[in-house]
Amino acid sequence: MPLLTRESGWTVEAMAMKQVSASDRAQPLVVERNPPGLWRLAGQRFLRHRAGVIAAISLLFVIGLVVLGPVFLVTRDAAFRPDPLIINEPPTWEHWFGTDQVGRDIFARIIYGGQISLAIGLLSMIVSTAVGTVLGSVSGYFGGITDTIIMRLTDAMLSIPGVFLIIALAVFLGSTIQTIILAIGLLNWMGITRIIRALFLSLKEREFVLAARCLGVQNVRIMWGHILPNAIAPVVVAATLIVGEAILIETAISYLGLGIQPPTPSWGNMLRNAQDLIWSAPWLAIFPGTMIFITILCINFMGDALRDALDPHMRL
């Protein structure tokens, strides 16, 4: 399979469509003895997706750098203590990525800032996924007026430009890390809700649900124990991509000056002052942005590889 080539589109909507049309087509029946499970098959498919594997390794490298960097590579002082003797120095052997306008090492700040940016991406993804899963499963399982209300709420949330609301929330509630995580997480659950709802709508009509109901299993138990495990694959894909989106949003509002507040570094707020100095010290802008770009790129490639790996209709 050639690098970078798949027919699946970008969005989750596209994935849903793809699944429908793929199942419409008649597929040759292959009977296997002891067929491998979904996750093992998915793992095999993922490993065959070269770009995805490279992306996953690179991402692990970035995470390792950010987590282990303070232990092996940089000191806290380099990242936080101003040094008036080395202001705005271009990259040297001593300061790989140069120094900023108060003489702090940019490489060290990228490592500490990466901890913040990656943590916000991951944690707000967990918030989004939790909210989306609950709302989506309730909406899809119970249907009726509950469904209507939740779906109208979802439509309304989708119509509000997220960055505007996050800015307002960040200003009103104060730009602490917790606020930013909640604000981003609570404004980005709509995609997951829609996916889960669509899956629940079709899965709840299946025989195993009927069987569970006949046995007298409680609704909550059916939703969480019986239906949800079958709906997990597309959610994994969507959640991966949400981490990337969340990092993009955090860095953007931190760049606007309303996210993570200095002196705490984040990949976004490091770029804030960079713009004023772009004529004299372009390295201030180049390196933090490159880190954001590489991280997002890896996450997107990984999400894409995961989609191919977890989509049981797609065959290699």
Place this chain on the structure above:
Amino acid sequence: MARYILRRLLISMPVLLAITVITFFLLRASGDPMAVYASNPSVTAEDLLRLEKTYGFDRPLYVQYLYWLRNIVTGDWGQSFLTHQDVFDMILERLPNTLILMGTAFILTLIISISLGLYTATHQYSIGDYLVTAFSFFGYSMPAFWFGLMLIIIFAVKFKEFGLPALPAAGMFPIRGEPSFIELIRHLILPVTVLSLASIARYSRYLRSSLLEVLNQDYIRTAKAKGLATRIVVWKHAFKNAIIPLITLVMLDIPFLFSGALITEQVFAWPGMGRMYWEHAVWIDYPVLMGILVLISIMVVACNLIADISYAFVDPRIRLDS
């Protein structure tokens, strides 16, 4: 048709109402609208109470919401806490600038992504296809504001250093000299590039996959078997069907475009509505923030409505009566 439009209009009303409820209560619950006064040392506690009464902030929230809604509907959008100008006039002054930026980016995005989508779908697995695929991954992962900074470094800073014709990095018109159309275009190039990049990547990729799906259908083979030229098959038979899911995507993306415009306006100091929102958010200028959010919501809902209607024109299979 008229009945269909009317019904879509009626359906979009609750969504619009829900948006106003969400924005109003979210903003009211999270922030103190009097904060801008409270931070002023010359305002006493009595003054604050009096102001609170004047603005009606001492009443229950739902009463405030209803009053606010009535005022919005009757065209009284309040006055800025900061400048004491009429919010509606302030927004109207900035809106055209944002629309120029977004409109240009939008049209360009559609033209480029449709051409790329058509090319890659008809030349699957060619070198060009791979290049576009790689480009779309990069475009989709690029943080817009950083891309803007990089463009400024290259086209404004370095070009000037090398003595090449540099592009302006900020504003709509030069500070000195007459505002002219040519200057506007020159100032538009960088922000429009930034604003369109991600959408071009997304749409061209999306159109490619939906076109490929259509091109595999039986009726396309039939059309080819009849001896029709590829160009006609693609344009008349495939494209029309493939464009429908793209309309949905573009329609869902309009709020995203507004968010992008806010960030882009900030990077390039573009005097638009998004920049005004940011400037007033810092000061918790309540009426302005609410006004801009409401206006954007109305525009988004209106765009959805237009898309729904254009659907009915593009796709005769959509039943108008059900």
